[in-house]
Amino acid sequence: MAELRQALDDTFDHALLRHGFMHHNRDYQLVIQPLVTPRAETVNLRYVFRHCVQAICVTALPPHTWAVSLDDRLTTDEPGELDGHYWGVNWQMLYPxxxxxxxxxAARHWTEAVGIDFHEVRIETDAHALTLIFSALQAPARNPAPSRIEELAALFTAAQQHDGQPNSGRQKKQHHHDAHREIKGAVAHRRGDEGVIVFHPATVSKERPGVTTHTSNRIYRRTAL
Known part of the structure; x- marks a missing residue:
């Protein structure tokens, strides 16, 4: 059980590229890209939930967000200045x-009926909420390199000009959450040889700056998408 918890914890804050049943229809998989890898490399990891007897997926977006997110342009690379949820990032943030x-x-019922252990997990992203009942998780080997999301969130927080006073644990958690609200849906990649990491926010709004760009020595905000 401890290994299962650790494997699930390792997915926190990363990019969920796609999810669904595998071609044989028995196991359910998540295809994840760590955000960000130490050298901004593209590394896709597959988490396979074996013997998946239940998979429920519902939207994580409230009705008022859906109401302003119906335009097909929000699924493209050129959303313009539309308000709404930007689907075009083509992945989801594994947060919370x-x-x-x-x-x-439910897991206990399947354990008793089939004769092997089953587990229930809930997976929440900025777009979907998943509930899976499965027997075992086939996860990739752990990457000893820590996620850099904390560093990015700290840079973003600094850019937002917080008061600069020492933060309590609760304040740090709140700042981290606030930063996530801005950088969720971020696509981290290199632009040519410049080593620039570009963030595309998942929520597009006319009233809010559209893109945050982090370079090796500074962070700045663009005011237009």
Missing amino acids: GATLITDSP
């Missing part, structure tokens, strides 16, 4: 992430 449900009645 995965939670293993202890003493799950």
